[in-house]
Amino acid sequence: xxxxxxxxxxxxxxxxxxxxxxxxxxxxxxxxxxxxxxxxxxxxxxxxxxxxxxxxxxxxxxxxxxxxxxxxxxxxxxxxxxxxxxxxxxxxxxxxxxxxxxxxxxxxxxxxxxxxxxxxxxxxxxxxxxxxxxxxxxxxxxxxxxxxxxxxxxxxxx
Amino acid sequence: xxxxxxxxxxxxxxxxxxxxxxxxxxxxxxxxxxxxxxxxxxxxxxxxxxxxxxxxxxxxxxxxxxxxxxxxxxxxxxxxxxxxxxxxxxxxxxxxxxxxxxxxxxxxxxxxxxxxxxxxxxxxxxxxxxxxxxxxxxxxxxxxxxxxxxxxxxxxxxxxxxxxxxxxxxxxxxxxxxxxxxxxxxxxxxxxxxxxxxxxxxxxxxxxxxxxxxxxxxxxxxxxxxxxxxxxxxxxxxxxxxxxxxxxxxxxxxxxxxxxxxxxxxxxxxxxxxxxxxxxxxxxxxxxxxxxxxxxxxxxxxxxxxxxxxxxxxxxxxxxxxxxxxxxxxxxxxxxxxxxxxxxxxxxxxxxxxxxxxxxxxxxxxxxxxxxxxxxxxxxxxxxxxxxxxxxxxxxxxxxxxxxxxxxxxxxxxxxxxxxxxxxxxxxxxxxxxxxxxxxxxxxxxxxxxxxxxxxxxxxxxxxxxxxxxxxxxxxxxxxxxxxxxxxxxxxxxxxxxxxxxxxxxxxxxxxxxxxxxxxxxxxxxxxxxxxxxxxxxxxxxxxxxxxxxxxxxxxxxxxxxxxxxxxxxxxxxxxxxxxxxxxxxxxxxxxxxxxxxxxxxxxxxxxxxxxxxxxxxxxxxxxxxxxxxxxxxxxxxxxxxxxxxxx
Numbered sequence: 001x002x003x004x005x006x007x008x009x010x011x012x013x014x015x016x017x018x019x020x021x022x023x024x025x026x027x028x029x030x031x032x033x034x035x036x037x038x039x040x041x042x043x044x045x046x047x048x049x050x051x052x053x054x055x056x057x058x059x060x061x062x063x064x065x066x067x068x069x070x071x072x073x074x075x076x077x078x079x080x081x082x083x084x085x086x087x088x089x090x091x092x093x094x095x096x097x098x099x100x101x102x103x104x105x106x107x108x109x110x111x112x113x114x115x116x117x118x119x120x121x122x123x124x125x126x127x128x129x130x131x132x133x134x135x136x137x138x139x140x141x142x143x144x145x146x147x148x149x150x151x152x153x154x155x156x157x158x
Numbered sequence: 159x160x161x162x163x164x165x166x167x168x169x170x171x172x173x174x175x176x177x178x179x180x181x182x183x184x185x186x187x188x189x190x191x192x193x194x195x196x197x198x199x200x201x202x203x204x205x206x207x208x209x210x211x212x213x214x215x216x217x218x219x220x221x222x223x224x225x226x227x228x229x230x231x232x233x234x235x236x237x238x239x240x241x242x243x244x245x246x247x248x249x250x251x252x253x254x255x256x257x258x259x260x261x262x263x264x265x266x267x268x269x270x271x272x273x274x275x276x277x278x279x280x281x282x283x284x285x286x287x288x289x290x291x292x293x294x295x296x297x298x299x300x301x302x303x304x305x306x307x308x309x310x311x312x313x314x315x316x317x318x319x320x321x322x323x324x325x326x327x328x329x330x331x332x333x334x335x336x337x338x339x340x341x342x343x344x345x346x347x348x349x350x351x352x353x354x355x356x357x358x359x360x361x362x363x364x365x366x367x368x369x370x371x372x373x374x375x376x377x378x379x380x381x382x383x384x385x386x387x388x389x390x391x392x393x394x395x396x397x398x399x400x401x402x403x404x405x406x407x408x409x410x411x412x413x414x415x416x417x418x419x420x421x422x423x424x425x426x427x428x429x430x431x432x433x434x435x436x437x438x439x440x441x442x443x444x445x446x447x448x449x450x451x452x453x454x455x456x457x458x459x460x461x462x463x464x465x466x467x468x469x470x471x472x473x474x475x476x477x478x479x480x481x482x483x484x485x486x487x488x489x490x491x492x493x494x495x496x497x498x499x500x501x502x503x504x505x506x507x508x509x510x511x512x513x514x515x516x517x518x519x520x521x522x523x524x525x526x527x528x529x530x531x532x533x534x535x536x537x538x539x540x541x542x543x544x545x546x547x548x549x550x551x552x553x554x555x556x557x558x559x560x561x562x563x564x565x566x567x568x569x570x571x572x573x574x575x576x577x578x579x580x581x582x583x584x585x586x587x588x589x590x591x592x593x594x595x596x597x598x599x600x601x602x603x604x605x606x607x608x609x610x611x612x613x614x615x616x617x618x619x620x621x622x623x624x625x626x627x628x629x630x631x632x633x634x635x636x637x638x639x640x641x642x643x644x645x646x647x648x649x650x651x652x653x654x655x656x657x658x659x660x661x662x663x664x665x666x667x668x669x670x671x672x673x674x675x676x677x678x679x680x681x682x683x684x685x686x687x688x689x690x691x692x693x694x695x696x697x698x699x700x701x702x703x704x705x706x707x708x709x710x711x712x713x714x715x716x717x718x719x720x721x722x723x724x725x726x727x728x729x730x731x732x733x734x735x736x737x738x739x740x741x742x743x744x745x746x747x748x749x750x751x752x753x754x755x756x757x758x759x760x761x762x763x764x765x766x767x768x769x770x771x772x773x774x775x776x777x778x779x780x781x782x783x784x785x786x787x788x789x790x791x792x793x794x795x796x797x798x799x800x801x802x803x804x805x806x
Contacts, residue, residue, distance in 0.1 A: 025380075028340075028341040028379075030381070031341070031342070031343065031378070031379055031380060031381035032381045032382075033380040033381060033382075036380060036382070037381070037382055040291070040382075044291040046291070108291065109382065110333060110385055112330065112331055112332065112333055113332070114332060115331070115332025115333055115334075115385075116332075116333070116347075116385040116386065116387050117387055118387055118390065121291050121384050121385050121386060121387065122291070122382040122383070122384060122385070123333065123345075123381065123382040123383040123384075123385055124333075124382070125381075125382070131336075131381065131382075132381035132382065133340075133341075133381065136381075
């Protein structure tokens with residue numbers, strides 16, 4: 001594996017992913033505030049949660065790009081459209097499996113079955129995160145497709 | 159304390175509201191489909207947005223996330239299409255209501271033939287709950303039954319975007335009721351069993367002595383939304399009350415009318431947009447200045463012309479944080495247009511939206527159109543320069559420090575005024591007519607230069623072109639004395655070489671142009687009383703404007719003029735006493751007072767009117783204690799008007 005190339009391409013792709021998700025909220029495509037969603041796993045305090053969540057998402061995305069790179073190396077193929085396809089698959093898993101499991105993982109997220117409690121007060125995302133706006137899946141697909149495409153474009157095989 | 163008696167007659171959305179017979183001979187009828195009086199409203203808020211609650215328990219006005227956002231409840235402007243949130247007993251009831259001491263937490267007590275239930279309404283202030291996970295914007299309503307048994311009905315009819323959109327409502331089980339408005343989502347939670355019908359949320363409950371019911375209605379544009387547990391709402395009500403008590407504990411005022419001054423300060427605080435420090439004129443749009451008329455304007459923006467009196471009120475009451483934020487906002491948020499100033503700005507210093515009229519809302523008691531945005535944004539009003547400079551001068555004279563950027567901005571304003579003071583403008587009352595040479599605008603141009611000279615001579619402002627400022631200030635002074643004084647009338651007049659009067663002439667003393675006891679001011683005051691006063695002692699603002707109510711701030715200017723030396727302290731006190739009677743039962747004022755009925759008119763509540771009350775009380779108190787009045791002008795930088803010296 002080309003570690004040097006991974007560090008650079010993984011960082012750029014993750015930064016783009018975070019930027020696109022934040023931008024899509026700013027453009028009102030979605031209400032989903034990813035930094036807040038992730039940061040509240042660590043702290044209930046709003047401002048700190050946003051900071052922790054942003055950093056967490058950055059690190060998480062960087063690490064996750066290792067999986068993409070592993071697939072590139074395993075298939076001996078790397079280009080933007082292959083990366084884009086991986087990104088779309090990634091988004092699909094995230095929206096279906098990830099979002100369904102999130103209330104079980106997130107310590108501050110309420111469940112539809114039990115409702116909010118003193119500790120769990122956050123609205124669950126629902127199927128495909130549609131609770132966070134009906135265009136949320138679109139923005140997640142676009143951001144992850146861009147993540148994969150950028151990674152596919154910038155990464156050089158070992 | 160207000161007490162009145164009503165009975166619901168209407169059948170709304172399938173519920174028969176005549177279920178209970180009128181058992182008590184004390185309980186009378188009213189039609190809930192009719193509009194309450196403007197003065198029947200209370201305001202609650204979180205220093206970001208505000209809601210108007212009628213004395214019947216209806217929330218008839220709410221815009222989220224900010225004061226100037228589209229409404230979700232606007233029954234204030236259209237009973238059928240506007241949207242509302244009602245919590246009230248079924249059957250006849252009498253009402254008492256009050257704000258809890260030192261707070262903006264409203265309590266309405268409903269007495270029915272079966273018992274007594276108290277409704278507490280508030281919007282939690284975010285500063286008080288910074289460390290917790292709480293909704294971005296929220297209204298908490300809490301019912302508690304003190305005696306007997308009371309059947310309660312709850313109805314929430316969301317109508318988004320000024321009644322133009324009926325948002326989808328979904329019952330999400332234990333999570334609550336979800337109302338999705340596209341870019342934002344509302345959540346209703348509570349410990350009642352909700353039903354959804356006819357695009358509204360309905361519930362009924364019977365409360366017995368000791369029972370409570372709590373509701374949270376919240377809004378966010380950030381997901382995931384925070385869904386507060388209902389069982390914690392009582393605790394959060396207490397936290398909010400404490401936050402308000404701590405805020406009012408800063409009040410430094412020990413004169414007469416203390417309760418009224420505190421209520422005015424609390425009302426003013428609700429109109430301060432805390433993220434930026436901007437102060438809106440009022441939280442509503444299009445409440446009419448004349449019932450059935452078209453004098454309906456959107457006041458949910460920040461007018462710079464209110465700056466000077468507002469800063470003085472905040473500083474002298476001890477609210478330095480609010481005064482500093484407001485000054486910062488004025489001098490920094492207006493950077494894009496400096497040295498020119500617009501007359502009004504949005505909450506973050508942008509230009510307010512273009513004015514449009516609602517195609518859906520029919521207006522309060524048919525007073526149409528309902529306007530959104532304000533066309534005055536394109537007007538020229540030269541008085542705003544004096545207001546902003548005077549506000550900064552008061553801040554400095556009271557011990558505040560003007561940093562380099564502030565000084566640079568002030569010098570920019572000074573240069574602009576020195577070049578443009580002789581131009582016609584629309585003037586303080588914003589008539590939608592051609593520009594004219596308004597005396598008040600000239601006065602404020604003089605004030606701007608006068609304060610800059612004072613600041614410079616006291617070393618609080620560097621590099622001011624003093625000679626130029628003095629030359630131009632003297633030229634303005636001479637113009638006002640020669641051309642704004644009408645020898646035939648023996649009065650200052652509203653326009654140069656004019657014949658008509660205007661209550662803003664009372665401010666000639668406030669800004670230090672003429673002493674209040676100067677012969678010209680006394681004579682002008684007599685003429686104003688003659689032409690613009692009602693038998694009850696209220697003042698209309700101008701002879702030039704279409705028929706409307708009396709303008710409340712003008713009466714406070716009069717009281718302050720008397721307190722500054724234009725009359726005796728007894729006269730000033732009597733006038734403040736008289737004006738106090740025109741507050742509503744909670745101590746709130748609108749923009750205007752109907753000269754015939756005494757009812758509030760115009761947008762409600764009005765920051766400027768409450769600033770006027772505070773100013774009049776401060777000046778009266780200072781005079782009675784022999785303290786210096788109007789510290790914004792510790793000494794005259796330019797010579798006192800020569801006629802004053804001669805005539806004195």
